[in-house]
Amino acid sequence: MRLLACxxxxxxxxAAAETVAIVGATVHTMTAPExxxxxxxxxxxxxxxxxxxNVVIPADARRIxxxxxxxxxxxxxSATQLGLTEVGSVDATNxxxxxxGSLGASFDIQYAFNPRSLVIAQARADGLSRAxxxxxxxxxxxxAGMGALLxxxxxxxxxxxxxxxxxxxxxxxxxxxxxxSRSAQWQLIRSALDEAKAFKPGSRNDPRDSALNRAxxxxxKQVAEGKxxxxxxxxxxxxIRQAIALARDYKLKVILKGALEGWRAADELxxxxxxxxxxxxxxxxxxxxxxxxxxxxxxxxxxxxxxxxLHASFSIYTTYNAGFALREVAGVAVANGLDHHTALAxxxxxxxxxxxxxxxxxxxAPGREADLLIWDGDPFEPLTTLVSVILQGSEVSMxxxxxxxxxxxxxxxxxxxxxxxxxxx
Numbered sequence: 001m002r003l004l005a006c007x008x009x010x011x012x013x014x015a016a017a018e019t020v021a022i023v024g025a026t027v028h029t030m031t032a033p034e035x036x037x038x039x040x041x042x043x044x045x046x047x048x049x050x051x052x053x054n055v056v057i058p059a060d061a062r063r064i065x066x067x068x069x070x071x072x073x074x075x076x077x078s079a080t081q082l083g084l085t086e087v088g089s090v091d092a093t094n095x096x097x098x099x100x101g102s103l104g105a106s107f108d109i110q111y112a113f114n115p116r117s118l119v120i121a122q123a124r125a126d127g128l129s130r131a132x133x134x135x136x137x138x139x140x141x142x143x144a145g146m147g148a149l150l151x152x153x154x155x156x157x158x159x160x161x162x163x164x165x166x167x168x169x170x171x172x173x174x175x176x177x178x179x180x181s182r183s184a185q186w187q188l189i190r191s192a193l194d195e196a197k198a199f200k201p202g203s204r205n206d207p208r209d210s211a212l213n214r215a216x217x218x219x220x221k222q223v224a225e226g227k228x229x230x231x232x233x234x235x236x237x238x239x240i241r242q243a244i245a246l247a248r249d250y251k252l253k254v255i256l257k258g259a260l261e262g263w264r265a266a267d268e269l270x271x272x273x274x275x276x277x278x279x280x281x282x283x284x285x286x287x288x289x290x291x292x293x294x295x296x297x298x299x300x301x302x303x304x305x306x307x308x309x310l311h312a313s314f315s316i317y318t319t320y321n322a323g324f325a326l327r328e329v330a331g332v333a334v335a336n337g338l339d340h341h342t343a344l345a346x347x348x349x350x351x352x353x354x355x356x357x358x359x360x361x362x363x364x365a366p367g368r369e370a371d372l373l374i375w376d377g378d379p380f381e382p383l384t385t386l387v388s389v390i391l392q393g394s395e396v397s398m399x400x401x402x403x404x405x406x407x408x409x410x411x412x413x414x415x416x417x418x419x420x421x422x423x424x425x
Contacts, residue, residue, distance in 0.1 A: 019044045020393060021057045022374070024067035029364040030349040033341045041071065043370040046393035051364055064395075066374055069387060072344060073364055074129030074371035076351040078277050079257065079311040080322045082120050082133045082150060083113040083157060088315055097137035097144070104140015105192065106215035109133060110148050110162040117157075118401050119319045124152045125398040126323025127386055129371040130160065130351075130361065134167050134231070140216060141177035142168045142185040143192070147231070149355055154396040164355060165255065166223045169233040170242075171289045186242050193250050196220035229253035231277075235260040236289040244272050255354060258313075259301075261292040266304035275354045276306050279313040280333040298346075299337035308338075309354060310346040320402075331380035343380065369393075 020043040027039040029051060040055040041048060057063070086093035095112035113133070114120075123131065134147035144167040151160040170185040178184045192212055199217040212220070222228040232243045235258040244265065247254035256262065257277040262269060269276060283295040294300075302308045310333060312318070312325035330343040338346075352362025360369050370393040377384035389396050408421040416423070 019061040021061040022064045025071040027071045043393045070375040073348040075347045076130040078132045080131045080318045104216045105143035106219040107138040107145030115156040123323040128323040165229045167231045196224040231255045233257045237261040237264040263300040270305035277309045295336045298333045
């Protein structure tokens with residue numbers, strides 16, 4: 001098991017040693033707005049060596065025929081519970097939150113991460129190469145705790161970067177956890193950052209009036225110093241503008257999640273260089289914080305220059321459908337005006353930049369890891385099939401437990417009285 005703690009970067013030991021040539025494909029490199037048609041991708045030792053229409057294929061390369069196919073980078077889902085939640089209705093399999101005790105901002109999900117989760121295998125088969133798994137709540141609201149960046153490898157997943165970001169939630173639905181007012185949420189965040197700035201790890205002379213314990217202060221100090229981003233889950237325009245002001249006043253790296261009324265502050269978000277993680281399928285107000293939601297939210301934000309990342313927010317889409325759901329949300333965004341290239345970038349290149357892995361992932365270019373998906377059509381079309389998942393240059397099995405159960409218990413032929421698992425040898 002390759003699971004790393006202590007905030008260090010995990011390094012994969014997996015790398016395909018063979019040379020592979022994917023030939024004849026329509027390749028969305030994500031380095032240019034238009035795909036390369038009838039292209040060849042040459043992969044050596046798990047990394048892309050060349051891509052284009054005039055690539056020389058070595059004699060020892062294994063060829064993958066991809067004429068009529070589409071190749072994209074593998075996807076990154078920026079808001080999941082992968083490795084934390086197995087069955088939503090079974091509390092013993094849910095480790096994404098803590099409701100009591102002393103852990104607030106210091107709550108760190110990495111210690112509960114399960115690299116052999118069946119949910120991860122499903123996500124890998126649906127095209128995920130990486131994912132953010134995040135906490136949903138702590139005993140120190142409005143802070144939820146620290147999330148992690150996962151790398152979904154052909155065997156087990158690994159924590160590529162624990163403590164990748166601090167998560168916090170503000171808004172009407174979360175205000176009850178801090179006394180009933182969203183004003184208290186913003187005051188607590190600012191007060192916590194002030195205390196974290198003044199905190200000196202190892203010192204015994206902490207301020208007596210500190211509202212936070214030493215563990216929470218240590219976790220928030222990385223945020224206050226701009227070393228770790230703060231992901232703020234907020235939807236109402238007024239909260240979005242408070243997030244912009246917070247980033248400006250404290251010089252923080254802020255990422256906005258939710259942002260259903262983000263279009264109303266699109267220019268300001270772009271000017272502040274605040275990326276937005278949003279779900280374009282929410283087009284009706286579920287709560288009063290969503291009154292201003294509109295179906296073309298992602299389109300308006302992207303046109304203003306905001307770096308948009310797409311995700312699906314409902315619980316089943318953060319676990320078993322964490323991979324497949326990305327195709328759905330991207331297709332909905334495109335149907336509501338988002339440029340196709342921008343939608344694909346919102347699942348690949350954009351999250352790679354935001355989470356700091358764009359030097360090795362997110363584009364199909366020489367030197368990048370060969371995390372590739374081969375499709376039999378437009379990946380955002382519902383009837384398109386994912387033909388092959390290639391991670392670090394190796395074609396991986398797309399078999400999942402769901403598929404095994406289907407094959408075991410599906411009805412046989414018309415003359416078979418019982419499903420296969422119940423027949424005599």
